[in-house]
Amino acid sequence: MKKHFIICFLCSFFLLACGAKENKNVKKENLLPQVKDNGKEIIFPSTQSALFFETETIGSSSLNAEISAPAKVSATVVASREGASQNIILFEDAELATNYTSLIQHIQNIKQKGVIIQQKQAVIARKKVEVNRFEDLLKNGAGTGKDLANAQVDLLSADTELALVQNDLANEKTAIIEHETKLKTGGFNPQVLLKAPAGKAFIICDIPENQISKIKEGGTCILQFTAFPNEKFTGKIEDVADMIDQSTRMMKLRVSLNNTSQKLKAGMFATVSFGVSEGKNININKNSLITVQGKNYVFIKNGALTFERKEIAIGNQIGDRIIVFSGLSNGVAVATKGVMQLKGLSFGY
Secondary structure, eight states: OHHHHHHHHHHHHHHHHHHHHHHHHHHHHHHOEEEEGGGTTEEOSSHHHHSSSSSOOOOEEEEEEEEEEEEEEEEEEEEEOOOOOSSSEEEESSSHHHHHHHHHHHHHHHHHHHHHHHHHHHHHHHHHHHHHHHHHHHHHTTTOOOHHHHHHHHHHHHHHHHHHHHHHHHHHHHHHHHHHHHHHHHTTOOOHHHOOOOEEEEEEEEEEGGGGGOOTTTTTEEEEEETTEEEEEEEEEEEEEEEETTTTTTEEEEEEEEEOOOOOOOTOEEEEEEEEEEEEEEEGGGGGOOTTTTTTEEEEETTOOOOOOEEEEEEEEEEEEEEESSSSOOOOEOOOOOOOHHHHHHHTO
């Protein structure tokens, strides 16, 4: 009798245990979110569980950012002695200084060659008149063939001299192209340098290729110099170089600054800051974005319990915001917290 009682008790215990385990599993399964459509839709079993995932309602807004770049005072302009045709430009780069000096010399040579060419052309005009006169005299028996021949030799000599000067002029112009190219590579416009007034400083900085379209010539920027850490200077954006560095994908930007006080010296280091605007676009918090196999996604909330995975096309990041070109519309709620958990449910990891 006692043995029979023990057997019945054990059977009852195992049955109760199995039943409790089964109920526990059922309860656990009810708490798990449902993942549908290959992970594109996630449905939570209760409002409380869905509340863990915070969202923001997105819309179009203007984004502004500040681009900063290291820079250097590449040249300063000081007054030359009285009567000089050009102001003195002090370059930080010795090679640029040599190119600029050579450029000025070639310009002077070209002016001199131009004057000589005019003189040679005037001489040739006179020689042609003499040849014509001796030809008439010879026809009328008042001159000799020797006189005509001498006049023709003189004309030929004058033509040769003109050709030599014209060849020298062509060489001077070719040399100018070489020096102008080197100055432009360094971020300088040769014509601006030639006309630069005293009391001006030129600052050169390198800007990424993808930011150049946002920086406008004629605009202003803020400069801070290592030598004057507590001062801010306002500069003018003068020019973007015509060449890009093929290895770094950077372009040189030239900024000018009033330096009548002569505080700034060639070679000083600085930081240039540009305020840029990306215009009005839909944008999301950077924490909302996930990237899987080169594609960009966010999770939008549909109703109280459902999140939907959406593929989007993005632009630049401005601060903590990322521009969205397509895939989202104004007014949708995008997850900003718990995004990594949603990613794990959606993609299975």
